[in-house]
Amino acid sequence: MKTILVLEDEPDFQKLLRIILEDAGYKVIISASAGEGWELLTRERPDMLLLDLNLADGNSLPLCRKIRGEQLLKYLPIIILTVCSRPDDIVLGLQSGADDYMVKPCDPEETVTRIETLFRRMESAPEAEG
Secondary structure, three states, rough: OEEEEEEOOHHHHHHHHHHHHHHOOOEEEEEHHHHHHHHHHHHHOOOOEOOOOOOEEEEEEEHHHOOOOOOOOOOOOOOEEEEEOOOOHHHHHHOOOOOEEOOOOHHHHHHHHHHHHHHHHHHHHOOOOO
């Protein structure tokens, strides 16, 4: 069973994501802060990260960049899930290392499909050299 870490500070959206993802067969870990999220990433080693841009302890783009700079985490699939919908927000999110970007509210079926698509792409990619 694959594990997805959800970094989201809105309790109602946390609950909704837990239901959607668990119904799709994933184990879900939830945190509301980038600081705790980093600890969970390094301790739990989830298979994917769903990342809200605005967390309780600030903007999460530095966390995204930090993940991409960390040898053990740099290939972790990251999907940004946020209310920030301006084109410059999307560009910044993708330039910071996210693999995908979704604007809330998002359709549950689309969310699961994007997750499954990203997992398929990661699993079919040749092993990284180095």
